[in-house]
Amino acid sequence: MDLSGRKLFIANRGEIAVRINRAAKSLGMTVAQGYSEADGDMLAVRLADQAVEIGPPHATKSYLDIVRVVEAAKSAGADAVHPGYGFLSENAEFAAAVEAAGMIFVGPSAETIARMGDKAKAREAAEAAGVPIAPGSDGRVETVEDAIEAAKGIGYPLMIKAAAGGGGRGIRVADNDDDLKRLVPQARSEAEAAFGDGGLYLERMIAHARHVEVQILGDGQSAVHLFERECSLQRRRQKVWEEAPAACLPQATRERICAVSVRLAEAVGYRGAGTLEYLYDPERDAFYFMEMNTRIQVEHPVTEMVTGADLVAEMIRIAFGEPLRFEQSGIALSGHAIEVRVNAEDPASNFMPFPGVAQKMRVPENVRFDTMLYEGYAIPPFYDSLIGKLIVHGSSREEALQKLREALAEMEIEGLKTTLPLYRALADDPDVQADNTTTKFLEAWLETNAIKAA
Amino acid sequence: MAKQIRSPLPGIFYRRPAPDQPPFVEDGGSVEAGTVVGLVEVMKSFHEVVAEEAGTNVRFVAENEQPITVGVVLAEMD
The missing domain is CATH 3.30.1490.20 (ATP-grasp fold, A domain)
Structure with a gap:
């Protein structure tokens, strides 16, 4: 499908806006970027062909204002709107408003968002499709x-x-x-x-659980999986470190969890990129469906690194009506990938947000760093503290960990406090190296190891 | 000279603990050292702003939900 010259409006900010821009450009599209008054200097604005202001700094008055965002996209002459993650990405009313204004919403239908976004209804849909639920x-x-x-x-x-x-x-x-x-x-x-x-x-409540999630692509008719991710390392229920595949899964379990995920995606006629989140109980070798995210996820790059797919480009193609370009048999796992979320927070001071000015940056070669930063960029205090994602790939988990350690040793962002020291300490931790973690691991670890992470 | 309460952080200033609750401190009210006078939301986390000294007749200069920078005067008092 030729999308060259078609215009994509990005209704998001930060690193994901940069990521979406890159995917759109790879498809030959023109990019219009929405931005709040506080975001005029952001990298995604600089990279866009056109930028439209959508309101005051506070997200409820800009990035979360459905009427303003739809008007901005319309005034830019956009063919489609990509919502990214967070903000309006799982808002059924927004998806419907974009379509009602004659544009394409890059994601599932408003009906699917409403159904799978209601956790109780999603559980029912999962159960009906034969997916195990807690x-x-x-x-x-x-x-x-x-x-x-x-x-x-x-x-x-x-x-x-x-x-x-x-x-x-x-x-x-x-x-x-x-x-x-x-x-x-x-x-x-x-x-x-x-x-x-x-x-x-x-x-x-499943004690000693691991967080495992399956990446899905669907075109409304059929769906495929792109294997799973492991995201047990969480702080305050926010993921900080993600891997693909989940090394803790026996191969038979991997096949089962991926197969039932495809079944659920097809049962709801899923269109676009989506993720089914599960708790995995290693003692029982059992998994339970938790919820579905009907959008691209922060941690999607680890899946891209082990499958070679460009998930953001694929979801745009699907939104424009292109059928799935993959057969399940054509998607293979290659090696192991790890992502760490770099936040502008001070791990030495209880993760206090640090919205400073990025100075000189040293980013190692041979790694992927999805970021919104450039030298001299002043991070606004109004939004999430995620400033970038460091992603490494190796032929095995051990090799990926080794590459991560090397990259973290080299990486430097002057002018900011970041969570990089936390990842240096975690990458050296014997339990992390042995893949011996649960969703409760990191908070307990921080109780006794805070000093190492500082 | 009037005493001032300044913001220790950049972000969004809130005068109320929640939208449906009364302000921490009413205009014209008084505070002790350590009294919470508002919240600053910085990168999705909320931090209390406390008065560093006692004062009376507090007059807020910053509005509720106003974007602010570090050191900006939030209120004046006697």
């Missing part, structure tokens, strides 16, 4: 009494989750009926305030 409530729980009744079949400890939530927000853990009585009303009002939807559901 024991939990049958859809939403409306009252404390319902919750206590449902808890009998689930068992404690369990998690109270917001149906409209995601990214780990609003999760509470209950150990008994009394906890439920106390926490359900709290969780309901918090979910109501945060998401405008107080719906809750319950799910069994």
